[in-house]
Amino acid sequence: MSSLINQEIYKLCHKKTVQFTPLVLFLAMLVVGIITKNGSDNRFYIEAGYAGFQWITIILIIECASMVAMEFQYGTIKHLIYESNNRMKIYLSKLLTMFLYDVLLHIFTLVFTIVIKYLTVGTNVSFSQNYLYHASLFQNLFTNTLVDFLGSLIIVSSVFMMASLMNSSAIAIAVGIGFIFIGEGLSSALISALIKKIPLIKWNPFNMLNIANQWSNPDYFSTTHLTQTQLINGNILYTLIFIVMSFLFFRKKRV
Amino acid sequence: MNDFLKVKHLNMKIGKRKILKDINFSCRKGHITGLIGPNGAGKTTIMKCILGLYPYHKASIILNGTDIKSSNILNVGIGALIENPSIYPFLTGTEHLVMYAKDKNCIEDIVQALKMQSFINKKSKDYSLGMKQKLGIAIALLDNPQLIILDEPMNGLDPSSTYLLRNLLLKLAKQGITILISSHILSELEKIIDDVVMINNGKVILNVSKNKLEQQSQSTLFLSTNHNDKALKVLLEQGFKAQESNGMIKAFNISSSNLNELLAVIINNDIRLLGLEHKENGLEDTLLKLIESENN
């Protein structure tokens, strides 16, 4: 198993897209930092990691989808299977590697946010000043990073599921990105239309994507109809469901 | 009883269609076994079953004394090249070998043995067909496997690379490594294999050692005589298969058992032999005949 994880990390680190990701992420966040520098809501942008969390979601979707689909596309899955003789191990090593990559991307975003804050607004906006939840701005940034990480797990697991189901990474990427862009809107439309008749509709998987939004903006409760804790539990539950389902698809996938 | 790999009652279905029908054969330790047969016969499928890439029913595949279905942990190293080599376009050849190898010391030797030095550090997306194939073979040879399974390894290789591969496989077999190899280039295969397993329509139709096959193999004799018409007539009368072509008599299916008899017929009829040419049928002819008779 450890040799499989090493192989996954080796492959990931040798991809051009992955190698340039930190630079691109930093520049994209810097642009947001510069644009919003003279605005009134600096604290919101700092707490939201200068939109870095949105970018890393897209990066995760792309890397997750290609991590699964490329093995079937290049035929390299044959080597993985006869070497390990266990598809569960192959699948878990991929999932774990993506998990580590997810952690790393969140650390990047956190560190870049700190750097960009000093580059743009300098010490005019202090990390120690009070922000939401009677906590300092830095604490808000930190917890927001954790919450976004939790919210990203459902995306990682659902993209794994789609990539195991489909033969092309391009389709899995497209569906994954579509999922995050229209998912929230779809969920709020469903909820406002059906919440009276079917109260359970608030537990639809798209609604779980609101976890980070609601954390930054507690008014979101009127859209989600779920409390903070319910959202956290829902995210964990759906992540587990998607992990199990994607393994079932992965196991059956024709070589 | 030195069977390193034993395949017993291997049946395989894809959908409703039976792809493999009760396949039985074994590969002896240190032998090179050639798996041959027409397109779509099921050679690749057999290899995939052995490697655990396809599920199979009611079969036992025994590797070095252990049924591979019952033990998830393989007790021997297997190296394989199935259909297309397992290659990531964004890695170089060296990076592939470093990533796959548990024992990094063997990499250098393999690269040299296959003469891959000139391109091994280039990204594999820029490789030619033969370069990819060589990298695939190199990957199969990593970590000193005890069983090597190669599906059409000569695909795209130039003559000198084919020669290198041939000698390499013979050397490995001498060291006691068991090799199962499929190829359509029978003239090449013939030079290295010890045993032949022939598949047609998902069934084993022949499973013998090459020596035995050679003994059975029949050849064609070209005779020129002072009296071809008469010679042809008496040969046909005596039940030989013969025909006249280009001023010569072609006698078919001649083996050591009936050669003397044929010559006796000629000489006893006062026909003078002017020339005699013997053409040994290769593996290719023998097998083509077999498939032909099987399909009829």
Ligand SMILES: Nc1ncnc2c1ncn2[C@@H]1O[C@H](COP(=O)(O)OP(=O)(O)OP(=O)(O)O)[C@@H](O)[C@H]1O
């Ligand atoms: N994925 C699949 N789905 C349906 N049928 C398949 C599949 N793979 C193989 N087959 C069928 O199985 C049979 C055996 O195929 P296989 O690839 O084992 O042949 P082969 O002997 O390797 O042929 P070739 O010499 O062309 O490589 C073929 O008739 C093919 O149609």
Ligand SMILES: [Mg+2]
């Ligand atoms: Mg084949």
